[in-house]
Amino acid sequence: MTTRSIKNILQTEDFGIQLKVQGWVRSFRSNRFIALNDGSVQGNLQLVIDFTQFEESFIRRIAVGAAIEAEGILIASQGSGQTMELQVSKLTILGDCDPSTYPLQPKKHSLEFLRQIAHLRFRTNTFGAIFRIRHTLSFAIHEFFNSRGFYYLHTPIITASDAEGAGEMFQVTTLDLNNIPKNEDGSINFKEDFFERPANLTVSGQLEAELAAMALSKVYTFGPTFRAENSNTPRHLAEFWMIEPEVAFADIHDNMNLAEDLLKYVIQKVMTDCSDDLKFLNDRELEDEKQKPLAERNELSLLERLRFCVENNFERISYTEAIDILKNSNPNKKGKFQFPVEKWGTDLQSEHERYLVEKHFKKPVILSDYPKEIKAFYMRQNEDGKTVAAMDILFPGIGEIVGGSQREERLDKLESRMIEMHIPTEEMHWYLDTRKYGSCPHAGFGLGFERLVLFVTGMTNIRDVIPFPRFPGNAEF
């Protein structure tokens, strides 16, 4: 007899068939009904046992969390609440679960509590849904790029380049920290280190992806990224996953189109393939919001937000237009902003981004053409001499989900900008070579994967959408 997943059983409705299932007990009622879940799907399969056929000591071992195997006949359910149930003829306990110490109960737990038992939280409905959706998003991203002729590129995790310019890095070393080899002048002798030079964990695969795009035309990376920033927010992690496409012969508008198409494709994919999980998370959020004051509730439900995002064009405006809107906005005039919007050239604060996305446009916004002073050295300088061809996509509740740009492909402009910004040109000879030999216009962006999962699941803390979050002071599990 073949074992079948609960997902498969619930889909096929093969009544009258003898089959075998394995899973974990979610609840056991009336000494008769076992709700069995194997993680393949949100729903449970109801197992029905005749308790007169089993020893009382055996019945006691059917506890919440226990791993069991059951054989029986699938029949139309005799009770209401489910369409089918398995009439069990043989039951085996594969792994006991002591209810007096097992932390998960058949009741609602707070996300904060579950974060402390991240090794067990997969067993809850909420986290089952989150990680099935995370998987679906992940695969949809590969599907999207593959179907458009992109090549999946593995850029290095360890990098010796300290010029990526995207924040603090984690150093990688095999030196004995209790006995660090020194040069005569007292500085650290990195010749003794594994790579014979300082090395770090990557903060971005972009620069390497550009090199590949200069030959393969369309590439993307999808891998872990590390930032040693002391960021303590529900939107930041020290280790997160990022998607970074890089496209030759593309300008900033192609770049915006690509990002918008990608986001819509993967969100639509989850709406189609994970409807049960989304329904669960949607209802969970509605229930949760009943506790909140009206002003703090979402105007749209999770499902409505996703539909809205897929069905509407993202608003595209320039930084300059954004400043005008903000200057003339009610909160700015009434002094409601903590940071009043006054002059062109300063970076937008998150309260400003929130206003644009959540109040003014009420939809995803693509902001472009930022002042060059507040953006990275590799971004293409616009004709006005003041701005660069940068673009950020802002999502409601999440903030910046995508950051990208058309890259500076003109060698002289790139070099002078690097010198202005104190980027060591000698060390970056390999990057500059792409501008020296057969340079061409190209563009790309970085999409924060966990921020995407946040938006799609409606969760509000990024530590709840990655299995084992890493953040300052925490690397448990």
Next chain:
RNA sequence: GCCUCCUUAGCUCAGUUGGUUAGAGCGUCGGACUGUUAAUCCGCAGGUCCUUGGUUCGAGCCCAAGAGGAGGCGCCA
């Protein structure tokens, strides 16, 4: 890194102006019941009130420091 708030039973939380023995729901454990839907009913047990120090005749409650958690800001994806 800065600011605000929180920490009471396994979990979620009450706890009056500082006043005897710190409470509830759920869970656990014991019993009853058995076509249930986070089953239901009865009963028992369960506490370093985060830690340390201070004020006071007396501290879960007031003060200080520390630890842990959450949110806001900055950095960004």
